[in-house]
Amino acid sequence: EIMLTQSPGTLSLSPGERATLSCRASQSVTSTYVSWYQQKPGQAPRLLIYGASSRATGIPDRFSGTGSGTDFTLTVSRLEPEDFAIYYCQQYVPSLRMFAFGQGTKLEI
Amino acid sequence: QVQLVESGGGVVQPGRSLRLSCTASGFTFRSYAMHWVRQAPGKGLEWVAVIWYDGSNKYYADSVKGRFTISRDNSKNTLYLQMNSLRAEDTALYYCASGGDSEGFEMWGQGTMVTVSS
Numbered sequence: 756e757i758m759l760t761q762s763p764g765t766l767s768l769s770p771g772e773r774a775t776l777s778c779r780a781s782q783s784v785t786s787t788y789v790s791w792y793q794q795k796p797g798q799a800p801r802l803l804i805y806g807a808s809s810r811a812t813g814i815p816d817r818f819s820g821t822g823s824g825t826d827f828t829l830t831v832s833r834l835e836p837e838d839f840a841i842y843y844c845q846q847y848v849p850s851l852r853m854f855a856f857g858q859g860t861k862l863e864i
Numbered sequence: 865q866v867q868l869v870e871s872g873g874g875v876v877q878p879g880r881s882l883r884l885s886c887t888a889s890g891f892t893f894r895s896y897a898m899h900w901v902r903q904a905p906g907k908g909l910e911w912v913a914v915i916w917y918d919g920s921n922k923y924y925a926d927s928v929k930g931r932f933t934i935s936r937d938n939s940k941n942t943l944y945l946q947m948n949s950l951r952a953e954d955t956a957l958y959y960c961a962s963g964g965d966s967e968g969f970e971m972w973g974q975g976t977m978v979t980v981s982s
Contacts, residue, residue: 756926790968792909799959799975800901800909805968812970843909847965852923854899854911 757781757848759857766862774831776860778844783824788847791820791829794859795840803842804829831862839864866890866971868960873976876950886943886960886973894918894938897964900945902956903975912958913945928954950980 758781786807792800804820900912913934961969
């Protein structure tokens with residue numbers, strides 16, 4: 756079983772600040788298979804980052820992803836009011852033929 | 865306009881069955897792997913199942929393996945999830961989403977709610 760642990764559970768920041776969200780896998784994964792999503796209340800998730808560091812279509816460049824092996828990071832360089840939401844990491848493990856999501860990080864004002 | 869529309873949710877008793885559908889429009893459905901992802905009330909996202917673009921591969925989360933079946937009809941641009949032997953813990957909002965192993969889940973529907981209760 757693959758487990759993804761996101762930290763912190765809740766991150767309290769102000770607009771204009773920098774947010775750093777962590778995602779740690781229980782086993783090493785190929786960065787190609789790591790994605791990040793944003794979800795706001797009452798909405799479906801939105802793809803932000805795929806392949807660990809590639810921004811999805813229409814995603815502002817203040818969002819960036821890095822990482823390799825078991826540790827991955829989503830950074831929001833300068834928080835805008837609309838960035839306060841829940842963020843999930845996700846990965847695919849070919850050997851297990853499974854996808855998995857982390858438990859989420861709530862980014863609050 | 866790209867759109868995924870789920871349907872088929874509702875209230876069902878434990879042990880019963882339900883079939884969800886997801887109808888796609890605005891993109892070449894037959895070219896994309898498709899997933900079901902669920903979210904229990906107030907909880908996080910849980911991946912449920914995936915089917916490859918041509919139906920050649922189907923993978924499931926351990927929590928639904930043997931009870932749920934994913935399928936697709938590319939001629940109808942429709943994805944399905946047959947859910948049997950439903951349990952209370954299957955209660956969730958079920959989303960369909962498109963995406964392969966390395967592109968992320970790019971497109972999402974708005975979800976259909978399944979409530980398993982006696």
